[in-house]
Amino acid sequence: MAFGQIRYSIPEEMRKGTLVGNIAKDLRLNLKELSDLAARIVYRGTTQYFALDFKTGYLIVKEKIDREEICRQASQCVLNVDVVLEDKAKIYSVEVMIQDINDNSPMFPNEEIEIKISESATPGARYLLQDAEDSDLGNNSLQSYQLSNNKYFTLDVQTGVGAVKYAELVLEKSLDREEQAVHHLILTASDGGDPVRSGTAQIHVIVLDANDNAPVFNQSVYKVEVLENVPIGTVVVTLNATDKDEGMHSEIKYLFRKITDKASQIFQLNSKTGIISVMGDLDFEEADTYEMEVQANDGGGLSAKCKVLIQVINLNDNLPELTVTSLFSPVTEDSPPGTIIALLNVQDRDSGKNGHVTCFIAGNLPFRLNKSSSNLYSLLTNRNLDREQVSKYNITITATDGGTTPQSISKNILLLVSDKNDNPPTFDQSSYTVYVKENVPAGTSIYSIKATDLDWGQNSRIAYSIIEGELNEAPLSSYISINSETGVLYTIRSFDYEQFRDFQIQVKAEDGGSPSLRSNVTINIFIVDQNDNSPEILYPSFPTDGSMGVEWVPRTYEPGYLITKVIAVDADSGQNAWLSYVLITSTEPGLFTIGLHTGEIRTANSFLDKHAIKQTLVVLVKDNGQPPLSATVTVTVMVTDSIQDILSDMSSISSPTDTESNLTVYLVVAIGTISCLFFIFIIVLLAIKLHTWKESQLFESSSINFSAYPTSRYIGAEGVREFLQTQDLSEKNLFEYLNSNHSDTLPVNNVSEKQASLLIAEALGSSDQDQCLFQLPRFMISDLYSRTHPNIDTLERKL
Template sequence: MQRNWGLEKMVLICWIIATALEMVSGQIRYSIPEEMEEGSFVGNAAKDLGLDLRELSARGVRIISKGRTQYFALNVKTGYLYINEKIDREQLCGHAIQCLLHIEILADGIAKLYAVEIEIQDINDNAPSFLNKEILLKCSEITPPGTRFILPSAQDPDVGINSLQSYQLSANKYFALDVQTANDGVKFAKLILEKSLDREEQGVHHLVLTATDGGDPVRSSAVQIRVIVLDANDNAPVFTQSLYKVGVLENAPEGTVVLVISATDQDQGTHSEITYSFIQITEKASKIFQLNSKTGEISVVGKLDFEESELYEIGVQAEDGGGLMALSKLTLQVINVNDNIPEISVSSLVNSVKEDSPVGTPIALLKVEDRDSGENGQVICSIPDNLPFQLSRSFGSYFSLKTDKTLDREQVSEYNITITVTDKGTPPLSTIKSITLLISDINDNSPVFDQESYTGYVMENVPPRTSIFSTKATDSDWDQNAKVTYSLMEGHILEVPLSSYISVNPETGVIYALQSFDYERFKQLQIQVKAEDGGYPLLSSNVTVTLFILDQNDNAPEILYPSLPTDGSTGVELAPRSSEPGYLVTKIVAVDADSGQNAWLSYLLLGSTDSGLFTVGLHTGELRTARSFLDKDVLRQNLVILVKDNGQPSLSATVTVTVMVADTVSEMISGLSSLSTPADTESNLTLYLVIAVAAVSCLFFIFIIVLLALKLQKWKESRMYESSDVNFHADPTSQFVGIDGVRAFLQSYSQEVSLTSNSGKSQYKCPSTRYSDTLTNTQTFEQQDFFLLSDGFDNKDQILVQVSL
């Protein structure tokens, strides 16, 4: 178990050393004397660190030093390290034997840190000095020889051989000097009475105490000692303690009483009046502590700092009115308090990183310091847990901030990283520093339409350049990578390029019609809209847009039957006079190129020769008789029929139908012949047609008479009167073949002609009408003639009559 623990410790130590070596690429040390002038040469840092002079400026090499005062500077052209500000070793390091300044040279371009250690050597620039210009001693005339008087020590801020080395006393016959060295190496002097004093002989003795250091050149200072000889005082003061020890908080406010010293004197009168004073105290301590000479209270008058000094040792003296003194020692232990807030300084910082940066990309190098000691100076550095970054200690007081996860600018484009540094003191103190990091964009997102597919409706006959639809695509990238451009994919409609019908605004995605749409040609458009961003490489996406063309009522009904033949004639419909109500005369056939309710047709009878004789089916267009024919009814009926659709607004067409009412062929022929021919001087065609119809009619009647005569003669010759019956069955059928193969049923009727021998004469019989589409007889012969007569009521309309026998 111990072996495993030792192995783990070795691995941990190796890891720490490797991490430190990774960040610190080199370490050098220089030694210079203090008080060098600004601009003085320190060392060739570029050469000593192995840096190329050409790379100093390109890699952003700079000095990072602790504190506000920058004592050193680096010339990036020469690589020399020189003095930037004069250094006072005593002010910087105090009485420390070794004074070291640490600076770091950072190369931003390669993220390397070089440690430089500079030793400041002491020079003898300070002479020993006494706190007061004069030392006043009172000595009773009965003081025995050998009595020692402690003298105030001189202070020399230099160290080593340059510090205080000796004391000398001016020549006299009463006093001698004893120089001793304390445990901390500080020399102090005592005045020894060698010969009894006689106040009456000499009441005041003037001495000179000289303090000398060991520097080159030697420096010294002197102080006047005035010894006043007093009358006899046989009891000296006595302190209550020979050594006072007390602790004081470093954050103790000014005026705080640290300790009250006390001494007693058994004498009376002025000889028992005790005065307290410091006799061994440093200049720095004298600015922090104050002694009340009457009460013995020691209070704080300056700022204590545990990090500057942990312990103060002060010599105190109690002197009575007779000049007798007592000595004691005061030890003040400064208690460390967590009174310094941790400090954060950014040594290196990257302002922005790409969103595709790998995990572990360095962001910043931070230096964290706390001037407190012990646990009060130990810090914990942290960032919020929900950030994709990792903060870890690099070496010493440096922390590195790196990416810990893959970044996505579309989710977070900017991070405000809050770094919190907290020490382990009680109560803990903390400081916060924020770093703003921008995430730069890459083109990693395609444009996305707000719908998977679009469906729209467009009215036909829309004017050109009309906005008919709008698409919208967004790109979650930024700037040029998010700029969307729209275009149409290639396509055809009825073998015509799609681009001739529609276009799309490349910036807005609005679709425009370049020409009108015709619902009767195509009923929908299916197009592909492409959205493309402006990044590199280009990313794009497509969407299907289906546009349904909405019908408009832009087509009037077209009448297929009856229609105007190409020769300008109009057909005549036949209706037997014996027809029952509801007899189907003909059927109006019409179509509408529109659709839906725009193609729903209605048929209306606008006018007729005899009102109430005919009706038209509202939706079927069937022309039927409304009642039986009367003798007063006109033989030729002209009917005007309106066909309209159900659109808004409604469109319509009219047609004129001529119906001949007749039971026999002779009635029909006579009715047709009675039709007046309208005068038309512009064309002779009508006249020719009338003559042709008349001629054909005459030939037809002659043929009938001759045929009947031949049949009667043959019958008589064969003498078959009793057993012969001849029946002619003619089933004429009137039909019309309309446009596009539409065949409209008109009407069918049959006439039966019978000749019998029982009557002794020929008899012509018109039986009741029946519907048929066949012609059957044992012996059948048929002749069909077409008569074209002009209509007396309608200009240029012509009548087509088909007679079947």
């Protein structure tokens, strides 16, 4: 190890590419050695102001250097650069002194200065003026003030603490407000540079009435200390100035007379109370002291000034900064002790012992740290490495400062030891389970698998691929693809939960060694159902026999009477298939209810005469998906105890037009068939009538039990109406029909119209009084009974 130091001096504001010094000559190295030794520059700051030209060996300016920005008002401005020769492990410290040039003109805080002077002011009265500021140093800084020619005022320039010059306006002649109310003057500030730079400010002197007492501060200098981490809003100091005058002449207003731009961003002054408080972040490392002047003006134009010195107390509030400037990894396992692994740069923005940093390695590792300079450390091997025991090292380097409450920071360096390809890739799981929503668009990322390889470099580069297989007679590659580099799985097509719900794929991970090693993993993919199927209503379904489906309910039902049940299914699963039933419209609201989850339609209130016989209900069936899907079904309910009510309402129940032709063919065939049976029925009926003539009064009974019929069956009301229209029969002329056309076979001389109507009602609605059916022709019984009783064999046995 070697260490050296070189110092150069250059003026500020040099152009990029300006030569600073010949590093090769000063280090006594020729250009070939300088290039072969791989020299480079390590900067201690954040901005890289210099660069090394390997062709010429010169240190050149890389960025424009502004002394005022870097060093502010410091008497000396030095930039530090370390030149590192890595192969020879030599470090040279270079100090570049930045010389000030006259690149800043004096500037006043305000381009216009307003001074209020009473007309009673006597000659010789003095008025403080704002000081101009010049960021340059020495002769290049502010040197003199000049005032424009006038007969009332002169300028007196004084030298204060630290050779700071300030100007006072001196009244030479009494003022007369009636003669001239405002005087306009020009104040010029000049520096001593070559060429001379200057700045001007307009002075507006406003003549006021008499004010014979100026404000007086209780202290000429306020000295305070403040911690650098105080919160915003903290009061630093409270200024106090008093005025013996009364009224507006005693009202004091505070303002900053002299303050730097940086200080004006950190401190604020309450113009009424004189309180100076913190409004920005204080940082000892940026500035340890702030000096400002405050002026107190009364209402009559008189003023006083005081100086405020704020000392910032340093705290250990900055963490050390640890940067790895060079890292030589991987390292061969046969590297000898003392091999350089990394070069570290350590800095701390704090000052004094708070900025003194020491580094150490955590744990018992075969490495050590060697301090090369105040800011540079070298990480070296301490003994031989063996990759078969340890393939990689996670080196933790901790930097700790010397504060009372020390601050520390750690840096992890991953060092790999090179080896041959003797480890296959290993997945982080033995198998994977992936859940994919159905209907996801093609190209969607659904999962990411990860395999690792303990080898290094090319031997650890893993490529992923899918082992071919089939799903539904299609290759797996038509369903799923994988990114060969990242292991991210993508969909090739969307999935349908109703087609298949899960499948498996095999993924292969292969490293880049020679020969390569590989391993496989199984991925189980499950399709997650989505609400993409609407409910399907199974019952009630639209009739296919040419008639309209109707539910028949007796008038004398009790509330809670079960009318029918709506049955629906949903092809989805889970909550997407949970169905609920809602009655959305009804002819008579409140007359019927439906079970929310059962779909059972029941009566809610008793039937009144004002209610219509025909009730139309619209039922909404919806699932529990998000958003929900639904379907509707219309249920027609006939509430009646008499066939007359049904026949009177038949005109309102229409059948589909496309079934009328089929119904006509059916009626023609039915009439031809039952006509043959009619004569046989008349003979049987005649024999029965002769035998039961004494019991004919049975037809006078008006008790009809409609409740014996199941309400969930459909009645072909349209078929009955068509049959009666074909035969040109009605309740009124049924009796005439039997007497006129069949008087020779059916003794009905004693049958009234009322009895004929009762016969029809009982034939259509009664199953308990079966003997009434024999009072009608067999073809009517057969047709009507077959429409209300699916099993016609029951009628055959009873006949």
